[in-house]
Amino acid sequence: MDTAFIIETLVKIVVVLLVFSALAGFGTYFERKVLAFMQRRLGPMHVGPYGLLQIAADGIKLFTKEDIVPSGVVGPIFKIAPVITAATAFMAAAAIPFLPEFTIFGYTVHPIIADVNIGILYILGVMAIGLYGPLLGGMASNNKWSLISAARGAAIFISYEVVTGLALLVPLMIIGSLSLLDFNEYQAANGWMAFAHPMGFISFILFWIAAFAETGRTPFHLVANDHEVIDGFGTEYSGMRWGLFFIGEYANMFFISFVMAIVFLGGFGDGTVMGALGLLLKVAFFFFFFLWTRAAWPDVRPDQLMWLCWKVLMPLAVINVVVTGIVMMF
Amino acid sequence: MSLEQFTDRNVQQHYFKVDIEEYPQTGWDRFKQVVKRGLNGELFVGLWVVMREMIKFDIHTVQYPKEKLPIGPRYRAVHEMQRLFESGTERCIGCGLCEKICISDCIRMDTRIDENSRKEVTEYTINLGRCIFCGYCAEVCPELAIVHGPRYENTSEQREHFILFEDMLTPIDMAIKGEQKEYPGFGAVTPNEDARVKKTPLAY
């Protein structure tokens, strides 16, 4: 293998890790600010100007807090669970083209770590493994709330994997490739998936709804719903271990926003600077929407969530796939 | 508000009942409800409301230690001992009425006869740890000497820190400079006091 390629890849990995770890932190800041503004509050104000250094304060706090492993937990699993969450979140980032190609100092950079031809499958697969974090953490915690949370997490993930998969089938069938770059090129040529085809729009909506479940955000915030299960699988965690769960959650939100933007909303388009900015704007919108819904919407019950998945979304997705197939035949 | 209205205890209860629709029984009902609600845009109304508030940016937060809300004039916080405007001497005459009326028994004073044959208060304490801020002491004070001030932040490392007469007393230099405000709050004269005053049996 080419040494330059290895170095380039390593650099990209480090950059992605750093950027998205930091973004997770900023994400919390933005979330608090946005929620506060929407509720006529100010949010963090005391640490630094407009509370900007709150992230640093939180970071310091998380890093320096005592790492408590409660008695009665299954030690190794308890310890590894947060790592799984964070690791799978970042692993999924390997197949995401964050930006179009650009040239710097005469060197062409591909802002994707691994342009594998089964990119979208890889992302789905790795994200599915992310289930293990909450599941193992919850089961190992020796805490009934954590256990309930783990069970809920497993049910939700498995259920909504179905919807995600079926919803993605439609663009896959239309484009005929699994690489996200191909998705981007197709849409650059034929218009955005969500708007070019009615079936694409339906699958975009389905995928979007499923994305809430996958990331465990309000209104599907059932795995760690404070008033029901305390902090769910995170209840027994403290310090940086809990922080890893947190980073994982926020990284997931960013990555799934990227996936949605690339698969359904045209990605970075023609690869110009405007296209790149467009991608970031789209990602930002999706991320903002996560916060927005949290401010506006209530949570649903687990049974309602299951009902929605199996009785509404899944049939819709199947019908959507069938209709797409029929449309493609003619 | 007229006195009649004020004393009318039969207050009209302006309640209204929320029209709660039937709970869906069958799966089809439930599906219809989802569709209805989904298409009704209730979710989007919610989104719109919070977005509107964010755009308006009408923030209601009071950044407490830096900003304080104005306090109601009848608020009953830590007591203050007033001085006479003219001479700057203490208004307290040591009559002990506050001590008598105090229902949590937290006021205590020592008095003695001074060189001018007047009653002098040598020690005066209010145990704010026991005080329930009922305001009776301020109400009963014949000299408008003890009033409830606006100082509601009474944290301290020691319980004893807020019980001394001197702490509550307006500092003498302030009183002489006339900086003491006649506190409009609890225990002080009301604005229409002149109209209420009646000739006492002592009038000469």
Next chain:
Amino acid sequence: MSKVNITIDGKPIVCEEGEFILNVARANGIFIPAICYLTRCSPTLACRICLVEADGKQVYACNTKTKEGMNITTTTQNIQTERRAIMEVYDVNHPLQCGVCDQSGECELQNYTLELGVDSQSYSIADVERPIKDWGHLHYDPGLCIVCERCVTVCKDMIGDNSLKTVPRGSDAIAAKFKETMPKDAYAMWNKLNKSVIGLTSGEEMLDCTSCGECAAVCPVGALVDTDFIYTTNAWEQQKIPATCSHCSAGCQLNYEVKHTSVASNEEKIYRTSNEWNYVSLCGAGRYGYDFENRDVEKDETAFNAAVAAFEKADTIRFTSTISNEEALMLQKLKELKGYRLINEEARTFKTFLDNYAAVSGQQLYGGDLKKAHDANFVVSVGTALKSDNPNARYAFNNAIKMNKGAGIYFHPLKDPVIEGIGKGVFTAYHKPLREEAALYLLLDLFGDKEKLPSDVTAYLASFHTLKTITVEETVKEKVVEKVMVKKVNEETGEEEEVEEEKTTMVPKKVSKEVEVDENRLLELLDIDAQAWDDFLDKNLKKKDAFALIAGPDLYTHPNAKNLARLCALVEKYTDFELTMIPPLSNTLGVALICDLDSEAGDYSIGYNTKGDFVLSALGDGDLDMPAMNQQEGTLTSIEKRVNPTNAALPYGGYELGDIANALGLNAKYAIDYTAQLPVEAGFEARDFDSLPNRFENDGTEVRGYALNNVAVATGDEAVEKIDEALALEGENVIYAANPVRQFTAFTMKPHQLNEESGIYLSPAQLTAMGVAAGDTVRVKTAAGEQSLKVVEDNKIDGSVMCVTTFDPNIKTEELFGAYRFATASIHKEG
């Protein structure tokens, strides 16, 4: 007196004829407002607020006597108008700064102003300057004074000091318009009020009296206040602990008023004492001598163990009579258990005296009490310096003379200006010491039923009488008519001219007369001037029907005490006199009845509040601390033959006598467990302490503890000895063991307001005669011993007899005397 039926506000009432309406109403729970009247004193008629309508006529309830069939209405429209106007007048120029006034909360002016709903003022007058006066232990603020004259009245009628009077105020005249418009009584009352304030009779700056403080107690407003108490606390803050005064045998009911010491200290402190002044009057010791507690005592186990060991070792217990009945019973029980000898000389002599008395009278205790003395109209005191031995007996003596148009005879060697100050109704017989027998014989001679008296006594009495013819000069007034020239204005002409007029004048003229008189040698023995004596009896013996005799401690220690006791019994038996004996100390009577006292001490003694080899002391100077009387519960037996309960006003943290008794084999948790065990055969009742009340009814009935049963005893003969006429203490320097007023024992020395000095008290005349000055030290030498004493000037005594104080344990004055309270001494100035 006979009973009459009257109605007050429709309520039928049976009462004594001639009782004041106000007293009848009070006794029957009917409210008539009154400010100036004191139940046991004369009506002042200062406030006029007690107006009532009796048989259709407006009268004052305080000075109108009841008659058969009287119909009284306490309020009418007109009376209500008068009362309201009177209260308005009282509020004229009276400051409304009740906040700083000490009386606030128990002020009668406040009460009646509110009661009568005074909410506006119709009267006014320019005020005059009335400066505050400091009269020593009293503080007088004329600005607050409503001149009800209660202080003046109580001082005159009850105490007998006559120290206060009304003096001119010097104010403007009341505006003429008020005279026409005001209700009549209100105007009359205002007119009087407006002219006077209270001042001192002596006209001096400082009050010089027996300092009882009763005037401040009766003051309805805050005008008269104790200087020590003023502005220290408010009336309502103090907890009233009902108790019995333990300083002397009067056993007065009082309340210790208790509050925490200060902001900084939670320790209880007595701020003052208060009394039911309508029914009992305190002396200075009772009122101001409240802080004699044994302070800051903790349980000292070492001392306690030492005490128990000392008790095991001891064979004698010495004690004084300033202990409760319960403690006395503990000592008696310990004596029965361990065979201790109980030594209490003063109680033993009293007991012996009582026994000798009982052998003749047939009853264990004297028949009278001070209540009877109050109600008597002829009182006699023998063998006691009344004002210092028992102030309440003195009040009774004074009150009887003042209130019942009574008279009194005071037999005592010590000249007493205070007794003389009572007025014309009192005859002072200053006899030589040891001549007390003659006084009792004189009473028998004067008042005794000669038919019933033992014949030898009658014969002995007759032997003193001789008939003698003397020439007396009488003053007769003659009428003389003379003619004088007077200048006069002729009404017709308007000119002045001289007119002859007849004028009648009375001119005294001396006439000599030969009269046959009965000379009584008893008078000579008592150094009584026969002429003055006869005059006194002529004037004062009329219409007397209630007699009281007060016998005092001089008799108990007299060498012929046995004979005196028997004479007392004879006086009680064969005359109308009700006899009361003054027990020498607080609970001497109780101790005498409870304890079986010994005369000979053993080798090793425990001293309780007195000297001993191991000393238990409530004074705080002994080997083991004991609670003082204001720190313990218990009962005290008073001169009234009453067992009075007293309560602990202040906490006590140490060991008590009961703890020692328990350690020695007795078993009782509290001292008051012994109350029910007090000897029934001595007249006590088997009653629990908690069942003993301590209060007065509205009609003055004393509901305090219980009265002793006067147990009957077997009598012997009634033989009495003749007077040993040679027996009399003569000489220049006679000393008398007596304390100044307000001092009794070491317990009265402790309170900070009782600051009398110990030493030898000389009258101003004697000071000059002996050429010494107050403050000098003199060496006093008697047959029994000698002592150096400080000279104190005392204008409350007169003549040459000198008083040696006994209250101070630091000077051993008892060494100067034999048993008797008088002794002759040689006195030299030292240094």
